[in-house]
Amino acid sequence: MASGGGHWIQLQRLRPAFADCDLTFVSVYGDYADDVKGHRFYVVSDITRVSLLNIVILIPQLIGILLRERPAVVITTGSMPGLVCIALAKTLFGIKTIWIDSIANCERMSSSGQQARRFADQWLTQWPDLAGGPGGPEYWGAVL
Amino acid sequence: MIFVTIGSLFPFDRMVQLADELAPSMPDETWFAQIGDGKYQPVNIPFARMLPRPEFVNKIDEASVIVAHAGMGSVITAMEKGKPIVLLPRVLEWGEHTTDHQMATARWLADRPGIFVCMDSADFAGTIAAARASGSNGETMQRTAPEPFIARIRDFIGSV
Numbered sequence: 366m367a368s369g370g371g372h373w374i375q376l377q378r379l380r381p382a383f384a385d386c387d388l389t390f391v392s393v394y395g396d397y398a399d400d401v402k403g404h405r406f407y408v409v410s411d412i413t414r415v416s417l418l419n420i421v422i423l424i425p426q427l428i429g430i431l432l433r434e435r436p437a438v439v440i441t442t443g444s445m446p447g448l449v450c451i452a453l454a455k456t457l458f459g460i461k462t463i464w465i466d467s468i469a470n471c472e473r474m475s476s477s478g479q480q481a482r483r484f485a486d487q488w489l490t491q492w493p494d495l496a497g498g499p500g501g502p503e504y505w506g507a508v509l
Numbered sequence: 510m511i512f513v514t515i516g517s518l519f520p521f522d523r524m525v526q527l528a529d530e531l532a533p534s535m536p537d538e539t540w541f542a543q544i545g546d547g548k549y550q551p552v553n554i555p556f557a558r559m560l561p562r563p564e565f566v567n568k569i570d571e572a573s574v575i576v577a578h579a580g581m582g583s584v585i586t587a588m589e590k591g592k593p594i595v596l597l598p599r600v601l602e603w604g605e606h607t608t609d610h611q612m613a614t615a616r617w618l619a620d621r622p623g624i625f626v627c628m629d630s631a632d633f634a635g636t637i638a639a640a641r642a643s644g645s646n647g648e649t650m651q652r653t654a655p656e657p658f659i660a661r662i663r664d665f666i667g668s669v
Contacts, residue, residue, distance in 0.1 A: 374585045505661040
């Protein structure tokens with residue numbers, strides 16, 4: 366699951382990690398279906414700091430998808446819709462979750478990324494300098 | 510062709526206007542701009558609000574230079590296609606984004622080949638000229654993340 370632009374493109378760069386999996390993709394723009402032909406794909410409402418109200422649409426959409434797909438793992442490269450997705454997956458369904466903070470956040474984790482800590486089984490930054498410390502995020506690598 | 514794109518989310522009128530005002534001084538160049546929900550409508554260059562993805566990809570393929578905000582979608586797309594890209598970071602203070610992270614992104618990327626960072630609107634024309642002069646280095650970046658990162662994610666998924 367990833368929202369638009371760089372979040373989606375970073376998720377695409379991780380595709381070989383899911384090569385053997387039964388995959389479902391979720392994003393916020395319908396034409397991204399072209400990037401994931403042959404896989405199930407859902408479009409959900411986008412939310413940002415300036416369009417938070419859409420969360421009342423997003424939450425039922427995501428619950429519906431999680432109920433239907435029953436994933437073993439939810440992996441997201443952000444942003445806020447991805448945070449909501451792993452929060453629901455973890456708290457309602459006990460699904461394993463991975464948060465990968467965008468590589469754009471090179472000085473500090475994104476605000477969604479900071480909140481993702483509570484809902485992520487693996488809580489990752491793409492910057493080694495931001496990793497570690499007590500309760501800090503882990504660094505496994507970067508998409509570039 | 511120079512392809513100007515504001516990315517996928519917020520409008521970026523400052524960049525669109527800079528490109529529109531620069532275009533008449535470069536009569537041998539063609540332009541196209543994706544302007545999103547911006548209020549500023551270019552008068553000197555053709556534009557679309559939001560191109561469907563296949564058309565967006567075509568514009569990237571046609572372009573000799575890409576002009577964009579300092580967003581990772583634009584940056585990665587340009588690197589994967591081996592196209593020079595001019596980056597104008599969005600400034601929080603001017604309402605161009607919800608945080609100032611694009612300034613940090615631009616500083617981090619500034620030394621990479623094929624990336625031309627413009628921290629100040631006044632340097633826009635010069636940065637475009639440098640990107641045009643560089644041409645494509647023809648080196649396209651692999652379309653997947655480095656294998657060690659992929660392997661760790663694959664191992665975690667496999668362990669669930």
